[in-house]
Amino acid sequence: MDGQPAARVTSHDVAAEAGVSQATVARVFSSPEKVALATQEQVREAAARLGYVPNAIARSLKSQRTDVVGAVVPARSEYWQNVLTAFSRRLAEQGKQLLLFSFVDADHVESALDSVEQYRLDGLVLASSTIRLEHLVRMQRPNPRVVAFNQPAASGLLPLVTVDNEAGARDLAEHIVARGARTAAFVGTVATASTDQIRYRGAAAALADHQIACPYLEAGAFNYDAGYKAAARILDGDGHPDAVMGGSDELALGLIDGLRTGGLDVPGDVLVTGFDGLPQASWAGYDLTTLVQPIEVLVDETLAILFDSAAAVANIERIVPGTLREGKTTRRDRG
Amino acid sequence: MDGQPAARVTSHDVAAEAGVSQATVARVFSSPEKVALATQEQVREAAARLGYVPNAIARSLKSQRTDVVGAVVPARSEYWQNVLTAFSRRLAEQGKQLLLFSFVDADHVESALDSVEQYRLDGLVLASSTIRLEHLVRMQRPNPRVVAFNQPAASGLLPLVTVDNEAGARDLAEHIVARGARTAAFVGTVATASTDQIRYRGAAAALADHQIACPYLEAGAFNYDAGYKAAARILDGDGHPDAVMGGSDELALGLIDGLRTGGLDVPGDVLVTGFDGLPQASWAGYDLTTLVQPIEVLVDETLAILFDSAAAVANIERIVPGTLREGKTTRRDRG
DNA sequence: ATGAAAGCGCTAACAC
DNA sequence: GTGTTAGCGCTTTCAT
Numbered sequence: 001m002d003g004q005p006a007a008r009v010t011s012h013d014v015a016a017e018a019g020v021s022q023a024t025v026a027r028v029f030s031s032p033e034k035v036a037l038a039t040q041e042q043v044r045e046a047a048a049r050l051g052y053v054p055n056a057i058a059r060s061l062k063s064q065r066t067d068v069v070g071a072v073v074p075a076r077s078e079y080w081q082n083v084l085t086a087f088s089r090r091l092a093e094q095g096k097q098l099l100l101f102s103f104v105d106a107d108h109v110e111s112a113l114d115s116v117e118q119y120r121l122d123g124l125v126l127a128s129s130t131i132r133l134e135h136l137v138r139m140q141r142p143n144p145r146v147v148a149f150n151q152p153a154a155s156g157l158l159p160l161v162t163v164d165n166e167a168g169a170r171d172l173a174e175h176i177v178a179r180g181a182r183t184a185a186f187v188g189t190v191a192t193a194s195t196d197q198i199r200y201r202g203a204a205a206a207l208a209d210h211q212i213a214c215p216y217l218e219a220g221a222f223n224y225d226a227g228y229k230a231a232a233r234i235l236d237g238d239g240h241p242d243a244v245m246g247g248s249d250e251l252a253l254g255l256i257d258g259l260r261t262g263g264l265d266v267p268g269d270v271l272v273t274g275f276d277g278l279p280q281a282s283w284a285g286y287d288l289t290t291l292v293q294p295i296e297v298l299v300d301e302t303l304a305i306l307f308d309s310a311a312a313v314a315n316i317e318r319i320v321p322g323t324l325r326e327g328k329t330t331r332r333d334r335g
Numbered sequence: 336m337d338g339q340p341a342a343r344v345t346s347h348d349v350a351a352e353a354g355v356s357q358a359t360v361a362r363v364f365s366s367p368e369k370v371a372l373a374t375q376e377q378v379r380e381a382a383a384r385l386g387y388v389p390n391a392i393a394r395s396l397k398s399q400r401t402d403v404v405g406a407v408v409p410a411r412s413e414y415w416q417n418v419l420t421a422f423s424r425r426l427a428e429q430g431k432q433l434l435l436f437s438f439v440d441a442d443h444v445e446s447a448l449d450s451v452e453q454y455r456l457d458g459l460v461l462a463s464s465t466i467r468l469e470h471l472v473r474m475q476r477p478n479p480r481v482v483a484f485n486q487p488a489a490s491g492l493l494p495l496v497t498v499d500n501e502a503g504a505r506d507l508a509e510h511i512v513a514r515g516a517r518t519a520a521f522v523g524t525v526a527t528a529s530t531d532q533i534r535y536r537g538a539a540a541a542l543a544d545h546q547i548a549c550p551y552l553e554a555g556a557f558n559y560d561a562g563y564k565a566a567a568r569i570l571d572g573d574g575h576p577d578a579v580m581g582g583s584d585e586l587a588l589g590l591i592d593g594l595r596t597g598g599l600d601v602p603g604d605v606l607v608t609g610f611d612g613l614p615q616a617s618w619a620g621y622d623l624t625t626l627v628q629p630i631e632v633l634v635d636e637t638l639a640i641l642f643d644s645a646a647a648v649a650n651i652e653r654i655v656p657g658t659l660r661e662g663k664t665t666r667r668d669r670g
Numbered sequence: 671a672t673g674a675a676a677g678c679g680c681t682a683a684c685a686c
Numbered sequence: 687g688t689g690t691t692a693g694c695g696c697t698t699t700c701a702t
Contacts (some may be wrong), residue, residue, distance in 0.1 A: 006563055012340055040399065051450040055396075055453065055455060056453035056454050056455065057392060057395045057401065057454070057455050058396055059453075060392045061390075061393055061396050062391045066392065068434070075420045075423065076422055081420075084435070085410045085411060085416075085437060088410065088435050088436075088437040089410055089437065089439060092436070092438070092443070093438070094442075094557070095450070096437045097433070097434055097436065097450060097454070098437075099403070099433070099434050099435070099436070100419070100423050100432070100433040100435050101423075101427070101432065102366040102420060102423040102424065102433075103427075104424060106487070107556055108427075111427070112427070115430070115432060117388040117390055118391035118394075119390050119391050119392070119393065119432070120390060178393055221606055221664060222617075224614065224618060227412075228619065241550045246446070253618065253620075254618075256434065256620070257619035257620045258619070259620060260619070260620070261619055279559065280472075280615065282434070283559060283588065283589075283592060284592035284593070284595070285591070285592045285620045285621065286594070286620065
């Protein structure tokens with residue numbers, strides 16, 4: 001607008017300044033090995049003098065690569081924020097950037113996906129277990145490559161990378177049984193979330209092996225507050241289960257505080273487990289027993305699928321095992 | 336690569352299909368009011384048939400607008416994750432996107448800033464109180480507009496939006512005095528962080544008014560663990576202060592758990608305060624007294640500076656007051 | 671209201 | 687090793 005000369009220096013300007021052709025300038029910044037060292041120096045000096053910075057937009061238009069990966073993730077979730085951070089770091093190491101499309105509710109996803117298409121991203125990570133199937137189908141295309149992250153519902157529709165939710169839930173269930181639980185309940189986040197369904201299935205199956213029933217309670221949301229409120233519902237019933245399995249760590253932390261507020265001791269009266277392995281779950285005030293997701297591994301697998309041409313585009317499915325981390329919330333001294 | 340016809344439909348293809356010129360197709364998607372309704376319909380149908388999506392890269396090259404705002408933020412921080420979410424949401428409402436440059440350590444910032452320049456962003460939000468001054472100076476330019484977010488050190492160098500750190504710290508200090516504290520300590524995150532310095536200054540000044548000394552302890556990092564460890568140092572000394580002020584919520588939560596692990600009761604033996612107003616600070620297990628930052632307001636102010644041409648480019652400085660939120664950690668029943 | 675034509679700033683053959 | 691040339695897919699005058 002206000003004629004900042006320094007703001008619009010192009011390779012032509014640098015070429016003129018350095019007394020070479022525009023193409024040479026371009027080469028210095030994209031494939032320097034093709035330019036004589038002396039020339040390179042001249043060009044770089046001229047560029048520095050003028051404050052030239054290559055224009056990634058123009059580069060992308062021509063090269064059909066943006067070096068940008070998009071991520072569609074739910075806005076308010078501790079888990080996803082951790083995942084995002086991991087992606088952003090890894091991408092930065094590869095000279096790529098992360099374009100963030102965060103959405104508040106499912107309706108919002110629609111418009112996020114709209115803009116995704118315009119940006120000609122090099123890849124797209126589709127997160128959130130609440131993205132609806134029709135959205136998934138819509139994104140089903142080889143180019144740019146789309147990978148579903150921790151979203152089991154995408155199985156068969158999109159390449160998928162996920163922690164082994166079922167096995168993890170099974171492990172947690174076995175663990176609470178080993179710790180003496182004879183009755184249990186599973187507090188899910190949102191029943192339509194595919195992660196929730198699979199985790200519940202795993203837990204219920206393992207408990208059934210021990211003749212333990214496992215009612216499903218829906219908290220209605222993914223967050224702490226939902227867990228806190230769900231605890232009240234557990235306390236309302238007559239008696240309470242020996243153990244409560246939370247569908248996610250964030251939820252489980254709310255559960256713990258809710259149960260404690262209600263006068264129960266965790267783990268004295270009730271064992272509690274989570275799922276995800278958030279940093280907060282390890283905080284001394286909670287020290288939650290949980291299934292730690294190997295986020296770095298999941299992220300690397302995802303990027304591999306996005307960028308390794310070797311990876312067949314077809315129905316890749318990487319299911320990575322998590323690790324049970326035992327905390328105080330299931331460490332009960334029993335007689 | 337593998338000749339996906341659907342993947343590379345251009346306005347020319349649509350023009351051919353619809354029997355109009357390429358320019359008309361372009362107009363339908365950027366300034367439809369200039370095209371007859373009948374023509375619009377033809378074009379849209381043709382586009383739908385072919386699966387055409389306008390190419391934002393090409394648009395940007397020509398229009399010199401990317402509709403993308405960059406954010407340079409530290410990777411592992413609860414506070415910044417919240418801020419990011421707020422930005423992303425607001426931007427989405429305006430049809431803009433957020434390009435994320437997260438960095439782990441200060442050295443990393445350098446390379447983030449390098450790539451920032453190439454992307455010709457519409458604006459840039461520079462976060463983190465540990466970005467060094469030389470970085471700030473480097474980014475000092477009207478185009479794209481750069482705004483420092485909660486980074487007092489940028490004062491005078493860059494347009495700046497921040498919560499009133501000094502007043503907030505003063506309020507917290509007055510609060511603990513009112514709650515009976517006669518000795519105190521301030522546990523900062525990283526002493527070189529400008530937010531830390533200002534918060535400490537505010538707290539120390541207010542306490543001094545009451546003839547209370549306020550030693551500064553540096554935790555060395557921004558996170559929970561640093562706070563947890565710092566608590567041990569407080570417990571080591573002979574006796575402990577009546578109140579400990581944490582430089583941030585995340586740190587304060589670690590402090591609380593550390594103090595409790597060490598056998599002290601919070602708030603019974605020690606009052607604790609934080610700063611930021613994170614969701615976690617309100618969790619029932621902590622219920623931390625803190626200074627709540629009006630993140631939405633700060634974000635809106637920032638975007639206003641980035642996009643309102645009205646906002647003079649000069650030394651804008653928006654210092655927004657926060658709100659003290661009293662929690663259990665300073666609610667002591669005294670005789 | 672629509673078409674023709676000229677770029678935006680780069681990359682990548684292709685010549686020399 | 688370097689210059690010339692032709693686009694990438696749009697937006698935007700300028701004609702008509």
